[in-house]
Amino acid sequence: MPHNLLVTGEPGVGKSTAVDEAASRLREHGYEVGGLVSPEMRDAEGRIGFRIVDLATGQDAVMAHVDREEGPSVGKYRVDVAAVDRITEQALTAAREEADVVLVDEIAPMEVESELFVAGVRACLDVGQPLVGTVHQRSSRGFLGEVKDRDDVTLLEVTEATREAIPTQLVQRAVEALEDAEL
Numbered sequence: 001m002p003h004n005l006l007v008t009g010e011p012g013v014g015k016s017t018a019v020d021e022a023a024s025r026l027r028e029h030g031y032e033v034g035g036l037v038s039p040e041m042r043d044a045e046g047r048i049g050f051r052i053v054d055l056a057t058g059q060d061a062v063m064a065h066v067d068r069e070e071g072p073s074v075g076k077y078r079v080d081v082a083a084v085d086r087i088t089e090q091a092l093t094a095a096r097e098e099a100d101v102v103l104v105d106e107i108a109p110m111e112v113e114s115e116l117f118v119a120g121v122r123a124c125l126d127v128g129q130p131l132v133g134t135v136h137q138r139s140s141r142g143f144l145g146e147v148k149d150r151d152d153v154t155l156l157e158v159t160e161a162t163r164e165a166i167p168t169q170l171v172q173r174a175v176e177a178l179e180d181a182e183l
Contacts, residue, residue: 003128003129003130003131003152003177003180003181004125004130004131004150004152004153004154005130005131005132005133005153005154005156005170005173005174006107006131006132006133006134006135006147006148006153006154006155006156007019007133007134007135007155007156007157007158007166007170008134008135008136008137008148008155008156008157008158009137009157009158009159010137010159013158013159013160013163014158014163014166015105015106015134015158016037016039016105016106016134017163018158018163018166018167018170019103019105019132019133019134019167019170020037020105021167022132022166022167022170022171022174023055023101023103023132025167025168025171026100026101026132026171026174026175029171029175031100031101031174031175031178032098032099032100032101033055033099033100033101033102033103033132034055034056034091034094034095034098034099034101034102034103035055035091035092035095035099035102035103035104035105035124035131035133036052036053036054036055036087036088036091036092036103036104036105037052037053037055037103037105038050038051038052038053038063038105038106038108038110038111039051039053041062041065048065048066048067049062049063049064049065049066049067049068049077050062050063050064050065050077050110051063052083052084052087052088052111053087054087054090054091054094055091055095055103056091056094056095056098056099057090057091057094059087059090059091060087061080061083061084061086061087062080062083063079063080063083063084063087063110063111064077064078064079064080064110065077065078065080066078068080071113072113074109074110074113077110079110079113079114081113081114084110084111084113084114084116084117085114085115085116085117088111088114088116088117088120089116089120091120092104092117092120092121092123092124093120095124096123096124096127096129099129100129100178101129101130101131101132101174101178102124102127102129102130102131102132102133103131103132103133104121104124104131104132104133104134105133105134106133106134106135106136107121107133107134107135107136107143107144107147108134108135108136108139108144109136109139109144112142112143112144118143121143121147122143125147125150125152125153128181129177129178129181130173130174130177130178132170132174135147135148135155137157154173156169156170
Protein backbone atom coordinates (compact mmCIF):
# COMPACT_ATOMS: atom_id res chain seq x y z
CA MET A 1 0.00 0.00 0.00
CA PRO A 2 1.44 3.43 -0.90
CA HIS A 3 2.42 5.33 2.21
CA ASN A 4 3.56 8.58 0.61
CA LEU A 5 0.69 10.99 -0.02
CA LEU A 6 1.20 13.95 -2.30
CA VAL A 7 -1.25 16.57 -3.43
CA THR A 8 -0.96 18.50 -6.64
CA GLY A 9 -3.07 21.11 -8.39
CA GLU A 10 -3.08 24.50 -10.01
CA PRO A 11 -1.34 27.38 -8.20
CA GLY A 12 -3.57 28.96 -5.56
CA VAL A 13 -6.11 26.12 -5.44
CA GLY A 14 -5.39 25.24 -1.81
CA LYS A 15 -2.70 22.53 -1.82
CA SER A 16 -0.74 23.96 1.10
CA THR A 17 -3.92 24.67 3.04
CA ALA A 18 -5.05 21.05 2.59
CA VAL A 19 -1.71 19.66 3.74
CA ASP A 20 -1.56 22.09 6.69
CA GLU A 21 -5.08 21.08 7.75
CA ALA A 22 -4.16 17.38 7.52
CA ALA A 23 -1.06 18.00 9.66
CA SER A 24 -3.17 19.80 12.29
CA ARG A 25 -5.63 16.91 12.42
CA LEU A 26 -2.82 14.36 12.69
CA ARG A 27 -1.38 16.32 15.64
CA GLU A 28 -4.84 16.37 17.25
CA HIS A 29 -4.79 12.55 17.01
CA GLY A 30 -1.47 12.50 18.87
CA TYR A 31 0.90 12.00 15.94
CA GLU A 32 4.13 13.96 15.70
CA VAL A 33 4.56 15.78 12.38
CA GLY A 34 7.97 17.06 11.31
CA GLY A 35 9.45 18.39 8.11
CA LEU A 36 9.39 21.55 6.03
CA VAL A 37 7.01 24.21 4.78
CA SER A 38 7.69 26.97 2.24
CA PRO A 39 5.30 29.84 2.94
CA GLU A 40 5.15 32.75 0.55
CA MET A 41 6.29 36.25 1.42
CA ARG A 42 4.09 39.15 0.33
CA ASP A 43 4.12 42.91 0.37
CA ALA A 44 1.57 45.47 -0.82
CA GLU A 45 2.44 44.64 -4.45
CA GLY A 46 1.97 40.86 -4.10
CA ARG A 47 4.23 37.82 -3.72
CA ILE A 48 7.92 38.71 -3.39
CA GLY A 49 9.47 35.47 -2.22
CA PHE A 50 9.33 32.30 -0.18
CA ARG A 51 10.67 31.21 3.20
CA ILE A 52 11.67 27.70 4.18
CA VAL A 53 10.74 26.65 7.72
CA ASP A 54 11.67 23.65 9.89
CA LEU A 55 8.39 22.56 11.51
CA ALA A 56 10.07 21.10 14.60
CA THR A 57 12.31 24.02 15.52
CA GLY A 58 10.73 26.99 13.75
CA GLN A 59 14.14 27.81 12.26
CA ASP A 60 13.64 29.55 8.94
CA ALA A 61 15.37 31.38 6.13
CA VAL A 62 14.49 33.24 2.97
CA MET A 63 14.56 30.54 0.28
CA ALA A 64 13.90 32.73 -2.77
CA HIS A 65 13.23 36.40 -3.39
CA VAL A 66 12.57 38.74 -6.31
CA ASP A 67 15.32 41.13 -5.13
CA ARG A 68 17.99 38.46 -4.73
CA GLU A 69 20.78 38.95 -7.26
CA GLU A 70 22.55 35.59 -6.98
CA GLY A 71 21.52 31.97 -7.16
CA PRO A 72 19.55 29.88 -9.62
CA SER A 73 16.63 31.64 -11.29
CA VAL A 74 13.16 30.09 -10.99
CA GLY A 75 10.62 32.36 -12.61
CA LYS A 76 11.13 35.86 -11.25
CA TYR A 77 12.86 34.57 -8.10
CA ARG A 78 16.47 33.74 -7.28
CA VAL A 79 17.00 30.77 -4.94
CA ASP A 80 19.38 30.84 -1.96
CA VAL A 81 20.54 27.22 -2.21
CA ALA A 82 22.70 27.53 0.94
CA ALA A 83 19.62 28.58 2.96
CA VAL A 84 17.62 25.63 1.61
CA ASP A 85 20.53 23.31 2.46
CA ARG A 86 20.88 24.70 5.99
CA ILE A 87 17.20 24.28 6.91
CA THR A 88 16.55 21.09 4.96
CA GLU A 89 19.33 18.92 6.31
CA GLN A 90 18.31 19.35 9.95
CA ALA A 91 14.54 19.34 9.37
CA LEU A 92 14.31 16.23 7.21
CA THR A 93 16.83 14.23 9.23
CA ALA A 94 14.94 14.98 12.44
CA ALA A 95 11.60 14.20 10.78
CA ARG A 96 12.83 10.80 9.58
CA GLU A 97 14.25 9.95 12.98
CA GLU A 98 11.66 11.42 15.34
CA ALA A 99 8.31 12.16 13.66
CA ASP A 100 5.43 9.81 12.93
CA VAL A 101 4.61 11.69 9.71
CA VAL A 102 6.94 13.72 7.48
CA LEU A 103 5.45 16.85 5.93
CA VAL A 104 7.05 18.52 2.90
CA ASP A 105 5.30 21.55 1.47
CA GLU A 106 6.52 21.68 -1.19
CA ILE A 107 8.45 19.56 -3.66
CA ALA A 108 8.93 22.06 -6.48
CA PRO A 109 11.51 23.65 -8.78
CA MET A 110 12.89 26.10 -6.19
CA GLU A 111 13.48 23.46 -3.55
CA VAL A 112 15.02 20.93 -5.93
CA GLU A 113 17.82 23.37 -6.74
CA SER A 114 19.26 21.99 -3.47
CA GLU A 115 20.92 18.60 -3.73
CA LEU A 116 20.47 18.20 0.03
CA PHE A 117 16.74 18.77 -0.36
CA VAL A 118 16.51 16.14 -3.12
CA ALA A 119 18.54 13.63 -1.08
CA GLY A 120 16.53 14.38 2.07
CA VAL A 121 13.15 14.02 0.38
CA ARG A 122 14.27 10.83 -1.36
CA ALA A 123 15.35 9.41 2.03
CA CYS A 124 12.01 10.39 3.59
CA LEU A 125 10.09 8.76 0.74
CA ASP A 126 12.09 5.57 1.26
CA VAL A 127 11.47 5.14 5.01
CA GLY A 128 8.42 3.51 6.55
CA GLN A 129 6.55 6.48 7.93
CA PRO A 130 4.15 8.37 5.69
CA LEU A 131 5.25 11.49 3.86
CA VAL A 132 2.46 14.00 3.28
CA GLY A 133 3.23 16.87 0.98
CA THR A 134 2.64 18.89 -2.12
CA VAL A 135 4.31 18.43 -5.48
CA HIS A 136 4.52 20.87 -8.37
CA GLN A 137 1.81 19.96 -10.88
CA ARG A 138 3.35 21.01 -14.18
CA SER A 139 6.76 19.39 -13.76
CA SER A 140 7.14 15.81 -14.90
CA ARG A 141 10.86 15.52 -15.53
CA GLY A 142 13.87 15.01 -13.31
CA PHE A 143 13.35 14.54 -9.60
CA LEU A 144 9.76 15.85 -9.69
CA GLY A 145 8.79 13.27 -12.30
CA GLU A 146 10.62 10.57 -10.34
CA VAL A 147 8.62 11.42 -7.21
CA LYS A 148 5.29 11.38 -9.02
CA ASP A 149 6.07 8.03 -10.71
CA ARG A 150 7.00 6.12 -7.56
CA ASP A 151 4.94 3.02 -6.76
CA ASP A 152 4.72 4.05 -3.10
CA VAL A 153 3.16 7.46 -3.87
CA THR A 154 -0.53 8.26 -4.04
CA LEU A 155 -1.14 11.49 -5.94
CA LEU A 156 -4.31 13.43 -5.09
CA GLU A 157 -5.39 16.43 -7.14
CA VAL A 158 -6.75 19.45 -5.30
CA THR A 159 -9.46 21.28 -7.21
CA GLU A 160 -12.25 23.56 -6.07
CA ALA A 161 -14.48 20.46 -6.00
CA THR A 162 -12.05 18.27 -3.98
CA ARG A 163 -10.44 20.91 -1.77
CA GLU A 164 -12.65 20.29 1.28
CA ALA A 165 -12.31 16.48 1.21
CA ILE A 166 -8.54 16.23 0.66
CA PRO A 167 -7.42 16.82 4.29
CA THR A 168 -9.70 14.00 5.49
CA GLN A 169 -8.38 11.67 2.79
CA LEU A 170 -4.78 12.51 3.71
CA VAL A 171 -5.38 11.86 7.41
CA GLN A 172 -7.22 8.57 6.80
CA ARG A 173 -4.52 7.26 4.47
CA ALA A 174 -1.67 8.40 6.73
CA VAL A 175 -3.26 6.77 9.78
CA GLU A 176 -3.84 3.55 7.80
CA ALA A 177 -0.18 3.53 6.76
CA LEU A 178 0.92 4.09 10.37
CA GLU A 179 -1.33 1.31 11.61
CA ASP A 180 -0.11 -1.07 8.85
CA ALA A 181 3.49 -0.32 9.86
CA GLU A 182 2.70 -1.36 13.44
CA LEU A 183 1.42 -4.82 12.40
